[in-house]
Amino acid sequence: MDIKSLDHQYVANTYNRFPVEIVSGKGSVVVDRDGKEYIDLGTGIAVNAFGVADEAWQQAVIAQMGKFQHTSNLYYSEPCAVLAKMLCERTGMKKVFFSNSGAEANECAIKVARKYAAGKKGKDCCYILTLEHSFHGRTLTTLAATGQEEFHRDFRPLTPGFLHAKVNDLADVEAKLDAYPVAGILIEIVQGEGGVIPLEESFVKGIAALCQERDILLMCDEVQIGNGRSGMLYGYMNFGVKPDVVSTAKGLCAGLPLGATLLGEKVEYTLGYGDHGSTFGGNPICCAGAISTLSRMDEALLQGVRERSKKIVDTLTGKKGVKAVTGMGLLLGIDPVRPAGDVISECMERGVLVLSAHGKVRLLPALNIPMDLLEKALDVLVDVLGKDVS
Numbered sequence: 001m002d003i004k005s006l007d008h009q010y011v012a013n014t015y016n017r018f019p020v021e022i023v024s025g026k027g028s029v030v031v032d033r034d035g036k037e038y039i040d041l042g043t044g045i046a047v048n049a050f051g052v053a054d055e056a057w058q059q060a061v062i063a064q065m066g067k068f069q070h071t072s073n074l075y076y077s078e079p080c081a082v083l084a085k086m087l088c089e090r091t092g093m094k095k096v097f098f099s100n101s102g103a104e105a106n107e108c109a110i111k112v113a114r115k116y117a118a119g120k121k122g123k124d125c126c127y128i129l130t131l132e133h134s135f136h137g138r139t140l141t142t143l144a145a146t147g148q149e150e151f152h153r154d155f156r157p158l159t160p161g162f163l164h165a166k167v168n169d170l171a172d173v174e175a176k177l178d179a180y181p182v183a184g185i186l187i188e189i190v191q192g193e194g195g196v197i198p199l200e201e202s203f204v205k206g207i208a209a210l211c212q213e214r215d216i217l218l219m220c221d222e223v224q225i226g227n228g229r230s231g232m233l234y235g236y237m238n239f240g241v242k243p244d245v246v247s248t249a250k251g252l253c254a255g256l257p258l259g260a261t262l263l264g265e266k267v268e269y270t271l272g273y274g275d276h277g278s279t280f281g282g283n284p285i286c287c288a289g290a291i292s293t294l295s296r297m298d299e300a301l302l303q304g305v306r307e308r309s310k311k312i313v314d315t316l317t318g319k320k321g322v323k324a325v326t327g328m329g330l331l332l333g334i335d336p337v338r339p340a341g342d343v344i345s346e347c348m349e350r351g352v353l354v355l356s357a358h359g360k361v362r363l364l365p366a367l368n369i370p371m372d373l374l375e376k377a378l379d380v381l382v383d384v385l386g387k388d389v390s
């Protein structure tokens with residue numbers, strides 16, 4: 001059976017896939033249909049926090065599968081409650097709403113901001129401010145939040161009430177807050193999909209101060225940078241700010257779909273019975289996987305993330321064919337002299353999987369990728385990035 005032609009014939013045409021079919025793997029090594037091995041520096045877009053087929057993670061998931069796989073949110077279940085407690089204790093947030101994806105986690109954040117502001121300042125105070133180059137999801141509302149015109153083009157009208165300010169330009173943020181009644185500001189500490197653009201600490205602190213002064217919700221989209229990837233449990237922790245809402249997904253359950261919206265003190269009780277819901281949200285198997293994942297994200301693991309990050313940055317910075325290395329922790333972007341697409345294909349041929357992000361080569365390795373594998377992959381990257389570059 002030719003899986004590639006089957007896929008082309010029957011799967012919706014939304015993904016321009018690389019010519020590789022993954023069939024198995026272990027940790028940071030994945031194997032394709034022909035038995036070729038790849039060092040995976042993409043982890044299914046920051047999802048497989050501990051790589052593939054990780055044993056502790058598998059055990060946690062399988063143990064829950066043996067009990068029950070789903071109950072609906074009409075009943076209590078232990079994995080959901082225990083995971084919510086862990087998330088709150090690790091962040092100082094007060095409550096968690098569970099969903100299934102990053103877009104849904106952001107939808108919840110946006111609903112919370114609108115209801116909070118409507119209650120305090122009136123229903124006209126409905127605007128959500130995000131940043132240019134941001135990415136917040138593919139539903140019509142999170143598309144509206146996404147500050148990239150190319151994603152909007154064919155899908156208008158989008159949900160109204162969204163504004164986009166310039167990255168690292170606090171004066172532009174302030175001008176928009178003066179001009180519109182804003183309920184919440186939603187930011188990624190490092191803009192992942194938009195090109196691995198890190199926000200400056202002073203900018204994030206400035207936004208936090210403006211939010212505080214004006215009783216606007218500070219909301220961090222931690223879908224990609226969250227869950228250990230920044231070298232801290234959540235990206236905002238690197239800057240010492242305290243968001244009112246945190247949305248996350250991707251790496252949270254390290255491979256199964258789980259979204260979470262963490263609610264701080266101000267908005268702990270904003271949503272009431274019937275205000276929001278999700279049939280699959282808080283699924284016990286996903287929550288069991290996330291409990292296992294989160295309990296391994298201790299100081300030693302985070303220290304390891306920072307060491308691996310330093311290794312990558314030190315190895316690639318200033319190398320032939322590398323204009324710049326941006327990002328934080330293990331969400332890193334390489335601005336290549338060669339077209340990113342060529343770098344990605346040649347790395348793939350040579351057994352290393354890397355991703356792109358707006359003209360950059362994006363690296364999202366597993367948080368525990370063995371140093372020797374990482375070094376091997378970096379040797380290939382250095383070679384490919386510098387090839388034919390004068």
Ligand SMILES: *Cc1c(COP(=O)(O)O)cnc(C)c1O
Pocket residue numbers: 100101102103104106135136137138188192193221222223224225249250
């Ligand atoms: C991937 C991503 C999303 C969307 O997540 P889905 O699970 O695909 O809905 C939202 N925000 C950020 C920052 C992301 O990286």
